[in-house]
Amino acid sequence: MPALEAHEIYRFFHVGDDETAALRGVSLRLSRGETVAVVGPSGSGKSTLLACLTGLDEPDGGYVEVAGTRLSRRPETERAGLRAAHFGILLQAGNLFPHLTVQQNIRLQMLLAGKPDRRRVGELLDSLGLLVRADAFPIELSGGETARAGLGVALAADPLILVADEPTAEIDRFAETQLIDHFETRRRKGLATLIATHSDALARHADRIVRLRDGKVDND
Numbered sequence: 001m002p003a004l005e006a007h008e009i010y011r012f013f014h015v016g017d018d019e020t021a022a023l024r025g026v027s028l029r030l031s032r033g034e035t036v037a038v039v040g041p042s043g044s045g046k047s048t049l050l051a052c053l054t055g056l057d058e059p060d061g062g063y064v065e066v067a068g069t070r071l072s073r074r075p076e077t078e079r080a081g082l083r084a085a086h087f088g089i090l091l092q093a094g095n096l097f098p099h100l101t102v103q104q105n106i107r108l109q110m111l112l113a114g115k116p117d118r119r120r121v122g123e124l125l126d127s128l129g130l131l132v133r134a135d136a137f138p139i140e141l142s143g144g145e146t147a148r149a150g151l152g153v154a155l156a157a158d159p160l161i162l163v164a165d166e167p168t169a170e171i172d173r174f175a176e177t178q179l180i181d182h183f184e185t186r187r188r189k190g191l192a193t194l195i196a197t198h199s200d201a202l203a204r205h206a207d208r209i210v211r212l213r214d215g216k217v218d219n220d
Contacts, residue, residue: 001068003086003161003192004030004053010061011048011215022048023059024215030161033190035183037203040212046196047092049212050165053194054087055079067160084112088159092166095150096138102149103134106156113157124152128178144175155182162186162193168202180205 011023023045030036038046051057053064055071063072066086071079083089088109096105103121110116125131128148138146147167154162162183168176176199183193183205195202203209211218 002029002065003032003034003067004028004194005065006049006053006062007064008062009049009052009059009064011045011052011057012060021215023052025062026212026215026217027062028053028210028217030192030194032160032192033187034208035187035193035195035206036208036210037206038194038196038210038212039198039203040218044212045215046212047165048215050163050194050196054089054163055083056089084157085114086160088154088157088162090150090154090162090164090167092169095153096146098138101135101137102130102141102152105138105149106152109153109156113159115157120156120158124155127182128152129175144172148175151179151182158189158191160191162191164193164195164197166197167195168197168199176201 006026006028009023009026013020013022026049038049040046048057052059055064059072063070065071066082069082071082097108100108103125106121106124125134128151130145130148130152133141133145141149151167154164167179180202186193195206197203
């Protein structure tokens with residue numbers, strides 16, 4: 001059974017009488033222990049695809065299954081429960097609650113997934129170079145620290161599926177190397193990782209690359 005599977009996903013956006021096809025029949029399969037990179041030019045549909053795959057957005061056609069369970073067109077409470085149980089999600093922004101410290105944000109994600117682990121909080125903070133910033137609030141962090149803290153939240157519950165949207169956008173080369181190490185660790189543990197990225201270095205470490213163009217998988 002695949003960790004994640006999308007069947008013929010369509011997503012349309014409307015502005016007045018104009019319709020834009022953001023996704024046009026995208027199918028994708030993510031196996032356990034596999035790292036897949038989704039690449040393509042800006043506007044190709046990468047972020048929209050990730051939103052549909054995680055149940056943060058609903059496709060207009062097709063459906064998504066996570067660990068064999070239908071995610072699409074379910075009540076939001078069911079989708080939220082499936083997200084908490086199976087996904088770690090790193091978006092381009094909005095990964096941290098501003099009124100919580102870095103370590104509180106990580107602990108909250110563990111609690112939502114039903115996997116509280118005080119020792120893992122410290123291990124994650126250490127591996128991400130954030131031990132000295134554990135009690136800092138998001139507003140006190142630099143751009144790179146904010147990106148790493150968001151990754152800590154996404155990794156908090158050691159999820160079956162990590163979905164990351166441009167995870168290297170705000171980090172330096174050293175932090176990118178650390179990020180790749182985390183993905184390699186997940187692969188060895190049989191966990192799946194899906195990354196939308198413009199980084200050639202990140203894409204080269206993936207098991208497979210899915211190329212999007214104009215909302216479709218580009219097989220050329």
